[in-house]
Amino acid sequence: MMSRLLSRCLLAAGILFAALAHAADKPQVVILATGGTIAGAGADAAKSATYQAAKVPVDKLIAGIPTLSDVAAVRGEQVFQIASESFTNAHLLQLGKRVSALLKQADVDGVVVTHGTDTLEETAYFLNLVVKSDKPIVVVGSMRPGTAMSADGMLNLFNAVAVAASKDARGKGVLVTMNDEINSGRDVSKAVNIRTDAFKSPWGALGMVVEGKNYWFRLPAKRHTVNSEFDIDRIDSLPAVEIAYGYGNAAPTAYQAFAAQGAKAVIHAGTGNGSVSNQVVPALRDLRAKGVQIIRSARVTGGGFVLRNAEQPDDQYDWVVAHDLNPQKARILASVALTKTQDSRELQRIFWEY
DSSP states (O other), X not given: OHHHHXXXXXXXXXXXXXXXXXXXXXXXXXXXXXXXXXXXXXXXXTOSSSXXXXXXXXXXXXXXXXXXXXXXXXXXXXXXXXXXXGOOHHHHHHHHHHHHHHHTSTTOOEEEEEOOSSXXXXXXXXXXXXXXXXXXXXXXXXXXXXXXXXXXXXXXXXXXXXXXXXXXXXXXXXXXXXXXXXEEXXXXXXXXXXXXXXXXXXXXXXXXXXXTEEEEOOOOOSOOGGGOSOOGGGOSOOOOEEEEEOOTTOOSHHXXXXXXXXXXXXXXXXXXXXXXXXXTHHHHHHHHHTTOXXXXXXXXXXXXXXXXXXXXXHHHHTOEEOTTOOHHHHHXXXXXHTTTOOOHHHHHHHHHHO
């Protein structure tokens, strides 16, 4: 009897040891969940745009995709449970520090961040600037809640884990995987608010992920992660940077109000080539004379960039141009850059390089 019991115990121990050894052979991926539509739920399967975001916890997201264990040993952490339009600078800093800490661990090969799509591009770019690791960081969301017909979150998350687990994703900066595409977190933006092909890069995707395999077509050209001069471990707060929108009949009211509330820089989301209307120029020159950085971006979508000293004499006014960054990404870079310099020439260098 004792011999039979001992044999069973040894068999169970052997099975457990083999399972642990098999898990140890797989890439170790941590999913940091922050909420959003990918964690959303609705009352009706026919409703893909009417639902409550940030309802499903990370353990249920993982449990809903049993095949995740085929590509990586996965564990999850619930960092936040919010809709991404409510992300603040404090959330960015907390998330960035956690990503950085995890990637310093020998038992972590990659990190996936689940995120609401509204500000996903901002968080992805922030992490791209400040986390100094060549290990894959993949930000992922969905356009439909998991309760909807043809929900996209399950496949998006599977693909994100597959990319984060792959050695060929190393050194490419922060990546965004949605709708089978792999985009650079630096370039990609939400271009559509309904369809599943919502995220686009003006310069094209880096590649695709199909059935857990990556296919690469280009590499990022701008500085990021390990090559960045910024380090999340040395940043404890972000200066206030605001965005004011350019349009016909625009007044300087918003710019002046932001400066009065302590903004260190104002991103001008200008028409066309970052144009500034005649009635706004004097106010922006006055704000710059008082120490507020003025950064010209463009509200247009789909590609292109703001040319320095075109439309406005930036050298004369001591303004900065955002190059190809849209206003919301320009805000992220300006906030990070202002932790190191207040010099407009240095800021312009940073906008060219990142």
